[in-house]
Amino acid sequence: MKIGIPRALAYYAYYPFLETFFEKLGFDVVVSDKTTKEIMDLGIEDAITDACVPIKLFHGHVRNLKDRVDYVLVPRLVKIKHDATFCPKFLGLPDMLSCSIPQFKNMLEVRVDLKRGRLDLFMLCMKFAKKFKKSFFKAYNAYLKALLSFKNYTHQFLQGGIPPLGIVGQKKNSPICLAVLGYPYMLYDPYLSLDLIKKLINMGVYVVTPEMLREKDKQKQASKLKKTLFWTFSNEVIRSAYCLFENQNVDGIIHVTAFGCGPDFIVDKLMEIDAKKYEMPYLTITLDEQTGQEGLNTRLEAFVDMLKIKKAKKEAAMA
Amino acid sequence: MRKVSFPYMGTSYIPFERLLTAFGNEVVVPPRPTEETISYGTKYAPEFACYPFKIVLGTYIQVLEAGADTLVSSGGVGPCRAGLYTTLQEKILKDLGYQFEMITLEPPGRHLKDLIYNIKKLINYRLSLKDYISIGRFAWKQLVLLDKAERLSHKMRPLEVKRGDTTQTYKKCVELIAGAKKYSDLREIEREVELLYDAIEKKDYDPIKIGIVGEIYVLLEPSSNLEIEEMLGELGVYVERSMFLSEYTISNAVMDLFHIAGDRDAKKMAAPYFKEMCGGHGRESVGNSVLFAKRGFDGIIQLSPFTCIPEIVAKSILPKVCKEHGLGFLTISLDEQTGKEGLRTRLEAFVDLLMAKRKKAESFRVKSQYVKEMA
Numbered sequence: 001m002k003i004g005i006p007r008a009l010a011y012y013a014y015y016p017f018l019e020t021f022f023e024k025l026g027f028d029v030v031v032s033d034k035t036t037k038e039i040m041d042l043g044i045e046d047a048i049t050d051a052c053v054p055i056k057l058f059h060g061h062v063r064n065l066k067d068r069v070d071y072v073l074v075p076r077l078v079k080i081k082h083d084a085t086f087c088p089k090f091l092g093l094p095d096m097l098s099c100s101i102p103q104f105k106n107m108l109e110v111r112v113d114l115k116r117g118r119l120d121l122f123m124l125c126m127k128f129a130k131k132f133k134k135s136f137f138k139a140y141n142a143y144l145k146a147l148l149s150f151k152n153y154t155h156q157f158l159q160g161g162i163p164p165l166g167i168v169g170q171k172k173n174s175p176i177c178l179a180v181l182g183y184p185y186m187l188y189d190p191y192l193s194l195d196l197i198k199k200l201i202n203m204g205v206y207v208v209t210p211e212m213l214r215e216k217d218k219q220k221q222a223s224k225l226k227k228t229l230f231w232t233f234s235n236e237v238i239r240s241a242y243c244l245f246e247n248q249n250v251d252g253i254i255h256v257t258a259f260g261c262g263p264d265f266i267v268d269k270l271m272e273i274d275a276k277k278y279e280m281p282y283l284t285i286t287l288d289e290q291t292g293q294e295g296l297n298t299r300l301e302a303f304v305d306m307l308k309i310k311k312a313k314k315e316a317a318m319a
Numbered sequence: 320m321r322k323v324s325f326p327y328m329g330t331s332y333i334p335f336e337r338l339l340t341a342f343g344n345e346v347v348v349p350p351r352p353t354e355e356t357i358s359y360g361t362k363y364a365p366e367f368a369c370y371p372f373k374i375v376l377g378t379y380i381q382v383l384e385a386g387a388d389t390l391v392s393s394g395g396v397g398p399c400r401a402g403l404y405t406t407l408q409e410k411i412l413k414d415l416g417y418q419f420e421m422i423t424l425e426p427p428g429r430h431l432k433d434l435i436y437n438i439k440k441l442i443n444y445r446l447s448l449k450d451y452i453s454i455g456r457f458a459w460k461q462l463v464l465l466d467k468a469e470r471l472s473h474k475m476r477p478l479e480v481k482r483g484d485t486t487q488t489y490k491k492c493v494e495l496i497a498g499a500k501k502y503s504d505l506r507e508i509e510r511e512v513e514l515l516y517d518a519i520e521k522k523d524y525d526p527i528k529i530g531i532v533g534e535i536y537v538l539l540e541p542s543s544n545l546e547i548e549e550m551l552g553e554l555g556v557y558v559e560r561s562m563f564l565s566e567y568t569i570s571n572a573v574m575d576l577f578h579i580a581g582d583r584d585a586k587k588m589a590a591p592y593f594k595e596m597c598g599g600h601g602r603e604s605v606g607n608s609v610l611f612a613k614r615g616f617d618g619i620i621q622l623s624p625f626t627c628i629p630e631i632v633a634k635s636i637l638p639k640v641c642k643e644h645g646l647g648f649l650t651i652s653l654d655e656q657t658g659k660e661g662l663r664t665r666l667e668a669f670v671d672l673l674m675a676k677r678k679k680a681e682s683f684r685v686k687s688q689y690v691k692e693m694a
Binding site for chain 1: 399402627
């Protein structure tokens with residue numbers, strides 16, 4: 001049986017787990033093609049105009065998949081961690097899809113609500129296996145393998161690699177170290193982010209993304225905000241930002257956000273105000289389906305050049 | 320003494336002012352949002368903040384300039400962004416150099432202790448339980464009456480013979496209610512309101528019925544929705560709004576305390592289309608549309624601030640819902656750029672379409688009757 005996973009949204013955050021789990025269970029896993037202009041156009045056709053680009057892309061990827069697989073996996077992410085939920089668009093995603101995509105009959109909706117952490121994840125996997133009449137041991141084995149592969153994936157990040165973009169390691173002696181903060185589905189989709197991370201690396205920048213910081217360090221920053229944000233991914237971003245502000249181990253921060261992203265206007269403004277306080281250079285890049293390559297290049301080059309000059313001046317003053 | 324102020328939303332400032340004054344605060348009454356308010360708001364708010372955020376931020380700046388030192392607003396538990404607005408607004412305003420205290424009233428279900436602690440900050444007298452009850456009773460009655468006056472105005476406006484009568488009557492009613500001193504006054508006013516509306520000269524016909532659903536702030540604050548209800552009423556349309564502040568307070572403050580989901584009907588109706596709570600009023604919008612359809616309405620208008628997440632989800636679901644129930648559907652995104660005349664054109668076209676649709680359905684009914692009689 002063929003199961004299709006759209007290459008969008010949560011895929012970028014959790015794909016090693018998903019792919020391994022379904023493969024070991026004995027499914028044919030088909031991931032939708034890498035984002036192209038065609039997929040983007042398909043998405044824009046179906047999704048409502050007010051939605052943000054990642055949601056439109058999800059529509060496009062579903063269109064790309066739905067006729068060549070038996071089931072298209074559409075997760076309804078409710079809770080992954082106890083302290084936060086997801087953006088309302090994630091919560092209503094299957095409902096949106098079933099209304100906006102015509103003739104979409106093979107949706108496989110999976111409600112992910114992991115209030116109690118690992119235990120709930122295990123139960124969810126077992127329930128899924130039972131639905132497709134797979135044996136318990138096979139499912140258990142798949143679950144363990146999936147966890148292992150996810151652990152391996154997070155470990156690669158901590159080593160300075162960016163596995164979704166195929167970057168294994170980065171040169172440690174780069175002159176400039178920049179944090180690129182944003183949601184996994186923005187940063188790791190090379191089409192959507194206009195290959196921003198690779199561009200920076202080619203400019204000789206060492207890139208840090210939220211996934212590269214240790215979970216423990218991020219959790220420590222949770223108390224910095226008067227009120228915890230409601231959204232898991234946003235919490236990751238803002239806690240990473242506070243981590244970096246505090247340790248001052250990067251030269252600047254680039255925040256990548258989607259046009260019209262709901263949670264991000266809060267995240268972005270909070271970071272902007274605090275960046276000023278900590279004297280951290282800060283750049284916001286807003287992306288949508290119309291963003292041009294050249295405009296982005298110019299902004300990135302200017303930002304990196306500015307940081308280089310600043311650093312050179314500082315070193316000269318020290319010497 | 321504290322100088323307290325709060326966001327402006329419809330006529331809710333009348334009971335709030337009473338409540339806060341009775342607790343011994345000096346109240347800086349927020350002005351009705353104008354161009355100036357919105358220009359302050361858009362200047363300091365992030366670009367993608369939703370329209371209510373900008374209006375409220377602008378209002379805060381105006382009242383802080385007028386000397387307020389305490390701001391009271393509601394919180395929330397998400398996932399709608401509005402629950403975090405006070406946090407961000409406080410940060411923005413403090414960054415601008417204003418000195419004040421922000422008091423956020425969280426829903427009682429999860430934060431009862433916080434809520435009581437925060438309310439205590441606002442109470443400056445020693446009051447007996449009896450006092451609390453009489454203050455609460457008065458403010459509540461005022462709120463309910465204001466909603467009633469507004470509801471009646473929606474009902475009467477399409478029927479009025481002389482245009483503008485209803486609007487004037489409504490204004491008079493609000494003044495009367497705001498001027499009440501005692502609880503017994505309010506009872507008299509209630510009768511008077513009914514009499515005033517009865518006195519309007521009326522035509523007798525069956526107007527087009529449109530239900531309005533959407534996000535609470537743009538629904539309740541006429542200056543943010545360009546007085547859409549008045550505009551529709553003057554086009555001869557009976558308008559009904561899915562939400563009033565008194566009902567909202569019951570379902571979100573009282574029911575929440577006992578962990579009962581408010582607005583059950585709407586949620587039940589939305590269930591086949593909208594399976595998950597997604598914050599804000601997205602699910603209520605869908606549920607209320609179904610309820611409107613069941614009551615024989617002709618169309619639905621959805622009001623949402625630009626980039627409002629729950630309403631975007633609802634917006635992608637509503638066309639299907641309305642199609643299944645044979646309703647006309649129009650969605651209106653509001654922000655600081657929306658122009659009144661553009662909106663009027665859209666509304667006129669929408670109402671014309673609904674009228675044509677109704678006529679078609681009627682002629683079909685008549686025809687089928689003839690055919691039946693012949694057979």
